Amino acid sequence: MARTKQTRANAAPGAGMIFALRAIGLVIFARWLFSMSNMDVLTALSAMASSPWACINLVFLFLLIFLPGARARVERPFHPLPQWLRQALRLFAFLGFLFAAWSVGAFAWTAGLRRAAHAVAATNGWLLAAPALYAAVLWICRPRALWRTNTGARRFAIGRYAISIDNVTRTAVVWMESRKLGQYDARELSVRWPGGVIDGGSRAAKETPGGDAKDAAGSGLGAVPVAAAPDIQAQRDAAFDTREAQTDANQDNHVGADTDAAARGVDGQHTAEPPATAPVASREPAIARATSMAPPRHTGPGGWLRRPKIELMWDSPAAAGHNRQTVFRVSLVSEGDRTAARALDASLRQAG
Structure with missing residues (x-):
């Protein structure tokens, strides 16, 4: 009998994140139960009640396994967890990673590398797997945007x-992340590039006749510093004037040398002297001209210590007190962020 209700072949975005977090929680909980199985039940419960770290682990495992409020939704592919749950898991995972790394490191420092290697083999690699699992929870719950x-x-x-x-x-x-900052009129929003940086992609799309903003935003035009283009014609004229002045000076030197030779010939002192040769013309104007003809290099503020930033500005003439308000300010870390910033600027210019 054929089915009347169609089922989804693909899982909802975010279901993989929920599955991974629950799997990590079940692995940690199973390992904890295995380690407690060698102890008496009453002794284990009394030790857990007197240990604050055991209570923190219990809360962390409860949140990690049950994930209250987690739901995979299409409109939130990267944030199936509530914001409070994500922040709590990030905090507990960070504390667990610090405790596990400090415990393993202190044991390896005091016992030596050989005994530490034997302990890793005896625990089937759990001494290294435990910090890795906490780090995996940290990486899964890292700050991300709502979508790509x-x-x-x-x-x-x-x-x-x-x-x-x-x-x-x-x-x-x-x-x-998963918190809504606000809803604005797109015509009142604009992208500002602080630090003397302009948006090359959107401005190129605006100035090119018949150009598409998407193509310009996706092109290789990045954020470049504001600098006036070199006046090549003026440099050529200056170089030409310099060469003419040098030519006049060489002619004066030739005339002076001929006059001295004639005077010595009249006095009867015929000394064989080599003819005066013109000095070699300076190559500085040519080098300057070649430098000015070369394409400018990208000397933007990006780098390891200083990254380019953008600001999303809200300028609402109708809302009193909200003129030129900054919605957010963020650093452009990756090339994807820079491409998205140029595309956002182009889209806001089209909406305006």
Whole structure:
């Protein structure tokens, strides 16, 4: 008999994250029960009641296995957990990682590497697996945007901020992780590049006749410093004037040398002297001209210690006290963040 109700072949986005967190919690809980099985039940319960670290682990395992409030939703692919649960798991996982790494490190320091290697083999690698599991929970619950960048759907992800633009209603919704910052009029939002940096992609799309903003945003035009273009014609004129001045000076030297030779010939002192040769022309104008003709290099503020940043500004003339208010300020860490920032700027310019 054929089914009347269609079932989904693919799981909802975020279901894999829930499965991974529960699997890690079950592994830690099973290992804990195995280690407690060698002790008496009353002794184990009394030891757990008198140990604050055991109570923290119990709360952490409860949250990690049951995940209260977690639900996989299509509109939140990277945040199936509530914000409070994500923050609590991140805190407990960080404390557990510190405790596990400190315990293993102190034991290896006091007992020596050989005894530490024997202990790792006796526990089937659990001394190394426990810190790795806590670190995995930290990585899964790391700060992320609500979705990935999708320029066609007008969804942008920059750092941990997510922006969606509706072209029909001309509204923009800004999210910080899974928390909604607000809903704004897209015509009142603008991207500002602090530090003297301009948006090359969107400005190129705006100035190019018939150009597409998406193509310009996806091109290799990055954020470059504001600098005036070198006046090549003026440098060429200056180099030409310098060469003419040097030519006049060489001619004067030739005339002076001929006059001295004629005077010596009249006096009867015919000394064989080599003819005066013109000095070699300076190559500095040519080098300067070649340097000015070379394409400018990218000397933006990006780097390991200083990364380019953008600001999303809200300028609402109708809302008193909200003129030029900063919605968020974020650093552009990866190339995807820079591409999303240029695409967001181009989309806001089109909406305005």
